[in-house]
Amino acid sequence: MLVLAMLTIIGAIALACTPSHNQSTFDTLGPVAENQAFIFIVIFWVGAFVFVAVEGALIYAVFKFKRRPGDGDPVQVHGNTRLEIAWTIAPIIILIIAAVPTVQGIFYAAEAPIPPSEGGLEVDAIGHQWWFEFRYPHPDNPGEQIVFANELHIPVGEPVTFNLGSVDVIHSLWVPKLAGKVDMIPNNDNSLWLQADEPGVFFGQCAEFCGVSHANMKFKVVAESRSEFDAWLQSQSQSAFEPAEPLAVQGKELFKSAGCTGCHATKSIMKLSKDGKKLPGRIGPNLTHMASRINLVAMLDNTEIGNAEPNDYMLQRNLKDWISNPEEIKPGNIMSAQAAVYTDPSKALEEHEIDALVAYLLTLK
Amino acid sequence: MTTVAFPIPRPKHPTGVWNWITTIDHKKIGVLYGVTAFLLFLTGGLEALLIRIQLASPGHEFVSPEVYNQLFTMHGTTMIFLAIMPLSAAFFNFVVPLQIGARDVAFPRLNAFSYWTFLSGAIILKLSWFLGGATNAGWFGYAPLTSMSQNPGTGIDFWIISLQVLGVASLAASFNFIVTIINMRAPGMSFMRLPLFTWMTFLTAILVVLAFPVITVALIELYFDRAFGMNFFNVINGGNPVLWQHLFWVFGHPEVYILILPAMGIVSDIIPTFSKKPLFGYNAIVLAGAIIAFMGWMVWSHHMFTVGLGPIPVTVFTLTTMAIAVPTGVKIFNWMGTIWGGSMDLRTPMLFALGFIAMFTIGGISGVMHSMASSDAQQQDTYFIVAHIHYVLFGGAIFAILAGIYYWFPKITGRMYNETLGKLNFWVTFIGFNIAFFPQHFLGMDGMPRRIYTYSEGMGWDLWNMVSTIGALILGAGMLLFMHNIVRSWRKGELADGDPWDGRTLEWSIPSPPPEYNFAEIPTVYDRDDWWAKKRGNVKHGVPVSGGSGEEEHSIHMPQPSYWPLVVALGICIIGYGLVYSYTVATVGTIIGVIGVYAWSFEPVNDPEDEDDAAH
Numbered sequence: 001m002l003v004l005a006m007l008t009i010i011g012a013i014a015l016a017c018t019p020s021h022n023q024s025t026f027d028t029l030g031p032v033a034e035n036q037a038f039i040f041i042v043i044f045w046v047g048a049f050v051f052v053a054v055e056g057a058l059i060y061a062v063f064k065f066k067r068r069p070g071d072g073d074p075v076q077v078h079g080n081t082r083l084e085i086a087w088t089i090a091p092i093i094i095l096i097i098a099a100v101p102t103v104q105g106i107f108y109a110a111e112a113p114i115p116p117s118e119g120g121l122e123v124d125a126i127g128h129q130w131w132f133e134f135r136y137p138h139p140d141n142p143g144e145q146i147v148f149a150n151e152l153h154i155p156v157g158e159p160v161t162f163n164l165g166s167v168d169v170i171h172s173l174w175v176p177k178l179a180g181k182v183d184m185i186p187n188n189d190n191s192l193w194l195q196a197d198e199p200g201v202f203f204g205q206c207a208e209f210c211g212v213s214h215a216n217m218k219f220k221v222v223a224e225s226r227s228e229f230d231a232w233l234q235s236q237s238q239s240a241f242e243p244a245e246p247l248a249v250q251g252k253e254l255f256k257s258a259g260c261t262g263c264h265a266t267k268s269i270m271k272l273s274k275d276g277k278k279l280p281g282r283i284g285p286n287l288t289h290m291a292s293r294i295n296l297v298a299m300l301d302n303t304e305i306g307n308a309e310p311n312d313y314m315l316q317r318n319l320k321d322w323i324s325n326p327e328e329i330k331p332g333n334i335m336s337a338q339a340a341v342y343t344d345p346s347k348a349l350e351e352h353e354i355d356a357l358v359a360y361l362l363t364l365k
Numbered sequence: 366m367t368t369v370a371f372p373i374p375r376p377k378h379p380t381g382v383w384n385w386i387t388t389i390d391h392k393k394i395g396v397l398y399g400v401t402a403f404l405l406f407l408t409g410g411l412e413a414l415l416i417r418i419q420l421a422s423p424g425h426e427f428v429s430p431e432v433y434n435q436l437f438t439m440h441g442t443t444m445i446f447l448a449i450m451p452l453s454a455a456f457f458n459f460v461v462p463l464q465i466g467a468r469d470v471a472f473p474r475l476n477a478f479s480y481w482t483f484l485s486g487a488i489i490l491k492l493s494w495f496l497g498g499a500t501n502a503g504w505f506g507y508a509p510l511t512s513m514s515q516n517p518g519t520g521i522d523f524w525i526i527s528l529q530v531l532g533v534a535s536l537a538a539s540f541n542f543i544v545t546i547i548n549m550r551a552p553g554m555s556f557m558r559l560p561l562f563t564w565m566t567f568l569t570a571i572l573v574v575l576a577f578p579v580i581t582v583a584l585i586e587l588y589f590d591r592a593f594g595m596n597f598f599n600v601i602n603g604g605n606p607v608l609w610q611h612l613f614w615v616f617g618h619p620e621v622y623i624l625i626l627p628a629m630g631i632v633s634d635i636i637p638t639f640s641k642k643p644l645f646g647y648n649a650i651v652l653a654g655a656i657i658a659f660m661g662w663m664v665w666s667h668h669m670f671t672v673g674l675g676p677i678p679v680t681v682f683t684l685t686t687m688a689i690a691v692p693t694g695v696k697i698f699n700w701m702g703t704i705w706g707g708s709m710d711l712r713t714p715m716l717f718a719l720g721f722i723a724m725f726t727i728g729g730i731s732g733v734m735h736s737m738a739s740s741d742a743q744q745q746d747t748y749f750i751v752a753h754i755h756y757v758l759f760g761g762a763i764f765a766i767l768a769g770i771y772y773w774f775p776k777i778t779g780r781m782y783n784e785t786l787g788k789l790n791f792w793v794t795f796i797g798f799n800i801a802f803f804p805q806h807f808l809g810m811d812g813m814p815r816r817i818y819t820y821s822e823g824m825g826w827d828l829w830n831m832v833s834t835i836g837a838l839i840l841g842a843g844m845l846l847f848m849h850n851i852v853r854s855w856r857k858g859e860l861a862d863g864d865p866w867d868g869r870t871l872e873w874s875i876p877s878p879p880p881e882y883n884f885a886e887i888p889t890v891y892d893r894d895d896w897w898a899k900k901r902g903n904v905k906h907g908v909p910v911s912g913g914s915g916e917e918e919h920s921i922h923m924p925q926p927s928y929w930p931l932v933v934a935l936g937i938c939i940i941g942y943g944l945v946y947s948y949t950v951a952t953v954g955t956i957i958g959v960i961g962v963y964a965w966s967f968e969p970v971n972d973p974e975d976e977d978d979a980a981h
Contacts, residue, residue: 021824022812024825025743058722065705066711073641077642078643078646098737103680107680180742185607208507209507211510212431
């Protein structure tokens with residue numbers, strides 16, 4: 001009876017972890033997350049067994065050994081060496097068994113089956129307060145990188161290694177459906193590898209507390225076929241579109257005169273230094289092809305969930321909201337604290353100027 | 366007298382507030398610790414409720430993100446340093462001398478000093494809410510979020526200083542209890558006859574003495590970075606933030622056992638009493654406690670599995686952490702062995718103790734889950750961990766502390782609590798606790814990170830967050846019931862006799878509340894559970910020694926109260942504020958402190974006049 005009731009509880013627990021959610025660690029779609037979920041399931045059932053045994057015995061004992069009127073003192077038992085040795089050794093054996101797949105899993109997650117040294121894809125991921133910068137090796141020119149922000153594209157079925165870094169505080173790169181997290185720590189070279197087994201759009205989020213807008217530091221992963229990925233990377237390496245529409249042209253002028261270019265690059269290529277070192281990028285996200293992204297300012301969706309193409313209407317609305325009042329959307333962000341158009345009331349953007357900027361940014365496909 | 370008499374005599378039989386301010390009686394200090402820590406526990410609980418209200422629904426704008434970050438940081442710091450630790454200290458103070466048959470602790474004035482210094486630290490931390498904002502970098506204060514460039518406000522400084530001050534208080538208390546337990550045991554009270562609570566106090570005190578210097582060093586380095594522009598953790602000049610994490614967790618993990626070992630001690634005393642059976646496998650439980658305390662030093666990097674230490678260190682810390690489950694399991698199984706075949710009286714303390722076993726087991730199981738680094742890679746920094754720590758620290762430590770409060774309430778106050786209210790309190794707390802924290806396991810596995818002030822719709826986290834918030838409110842109601850019961854019973858509960866539970870250990874052999882001198886005659890101990898053995902008459906020697914009639918008062922010498930512990934603590938408090946605002950103020954504090962230490966050192970043992978009084 002009791003055991004049955006407890007199994008029901010455990011069943012309910014299993015149901016409660018609905019795997020369809022965006023960041024569910026059970027709905028795994030890549031080998032690293034799958035391995036980690038497997039190890040969790042192993043220890044979950046071991047734990048469920050211990051849970052039923054201990055809690056069951058406890059509830060049984062409460063009913064069985066409850067004091068009744070007229071009871072005298074029970075037998076004063078001081079211990080039982082054999083029993084005590086048994087319940088010391090049994091957990092040791094269970095834990096040793098559970099440790100085997102765990103240690104295998106630790107080493108499995110440590111290095112990609114095709115590491116960058118053997119030609120595996122390698123991406124630099126850099127944490128900023130509060131957005132992610134991604135840099136891809138230029139497919140044609142090894143001395144250059146292609147810079148992108150808040151959205152990650154990966155080819156399906158290939159292990160991708162990430163070099164993790166940070167320019168300010170500690171962040172953590174996490175795509176629950178693809179792999180557990182690894183921290184992005186300034187002055188430390190960490191790496192993480194993951195692989196998507198199916199095409200799709202996956203959710204990622206910063207997992208290490210990193211300040212005021214930690215909650216707003218998210219990104220999306222678009223897994224696509226190798227040919228789609230190559231085409232995407234090719235398009236990202238192109239220069240920004242030149243706007244022709246008058247409002248957009250006006251916006252481009254404003255983009256320079258209002259000081260936006262101080263922090264935002266509109267050239268997606270970054271050269272490595274002569275000795276191959278990576279140079280720090282600009283303070284703000286690279287905007288060369290920002291209108292092709294489904295995720296704006298690390299937190300706003302430019303498309304319906306699951307769609308890998310931005311919806312122009314949503315993008316336009318998000319951009320306008322963001323430029324009008326960034327502090328409202330992402331509290332603490334550096335732009336509202338430092339950009340002259342937000343700190344100096346005499347330079348504040350007017351409605352038509354915002355429209356011009358939005359029109360220009362929308363052309364940056 | 367060879368020394369020059371200090372012109373200020375010791376206070377003589379002060380009454381009212383002065384009685385409490387100058388007291389060096391371990392029982393009164395225990396009560397001061399308990400009441401203060403409980404009030405601070407309420408402030409931490411209030412912070413928790415505000416957090417839960419903010420997270421009740423997606424995009425809820427109840428507090429700003431800046432305030433939210435202060436709330437969770439202060440909640441963690443408060444509960445660990447200002448609630449659980451000092452609530453445990455309240456029991457160390459009140460119970461340990463009674464359990465070992467002593468009339469006070471080894472250094473009564475140092476004991477008072479510990480309390481007043483703790484209060485200073487608490488004031489420095491909590492008042493920072495009103496002095497430009499509280500600390501906001503998490504209770505773990507990871508560099509470089511705590512650096513001057515990231516965090517120019519005084520919140521971090523108050524946090525650093527208050528932890529240093531609280532460290533002084535904890536260290537003083539721990540040295541005191543180590544010496545007390547080694548030196549002041551009654552004749553025959555060998556180490557392997559010590560009640561379990563005293564044993565765990567002893568182990569905890571050793572952990573404090575070894576762990577706090579580490580955090581002290583780390584905090585001094587951080588203070589130097591902030592105040593003098595040094596570069597211990599300054600990333601821009603090449604500092605390594607991982608250094609902070611190692612220092613913090615080398616302290617932080619033993620700290621977890623500092624929080625839980627006293628709880629295990631409390632439960633190990635309550636379960637035999639209400640089962641009318643001796644502790645099953647006493648030796649194994651003591652040994653398991655010692656092994657946990659020792660192994661607690663070998664597992665710190667399991668807080669850092671995602672830091673990128675490399676697979677070999679991660680494997681080592683995975684294995685050591687999994688191993689620590691074994692002695693913990695031994696304790697749980699031995700408690701089960703104790704109730705098995707017993708005659709269980711389900712009074713409120715026993716209910717909370719059983720609740721402790723049930724909840725701590727769940728926390729232990731989830732602990733093993735994230736001891737396994739592969740599994741932890743998904744759980745680290747999610748609500749799964751939040752659920753785990755609350756199962757061990759609320760379901761574990763706080764349940765045990767509530768059990769202890771009910772258990773020793775008659776001894777402390779001389780009155781009985783209300784049993785019906787107590788049971789109601791247990792069930793409301795137990796149910797509210799599980800509704801609040803069990804769903805957080807689901808949230809964590811569903812990918813909800815910790816320390817986020819909001820989340821968006823469509824993530825699938827709405828339902829369980831709302832459930833969790835409702836649970837937290839029920840839990841709050843449980844705490845109101847507790848307060849009502851305690852306050853009412855303290856004022857007009859039924860009078861309790863010296864031994865209401867048919868107890869087993871020495872504290873039950875004396876009247877409730879105990880007289881100032883505790884034992885009219887220092888007992889000689891012949892047995893583990895000596896008082897029980899004497900009552901049942903199956904002793905080798907001796908008969909029960911009663912606590913005395915109160916007539917003995919004039920023949921027992923007890924030390925007199927003192928002003929100086931308070932003065933020294935006040936000096937430390939002023940130094941603390943000085944280190945944040947102005948070194949001139951710190952100098953004034955130092956002068957006050959030094960005067961206090963000097964006067965303390967040359968304080969007469971007893972006021973000569975008082976001896977004259979006694980002679981009359």
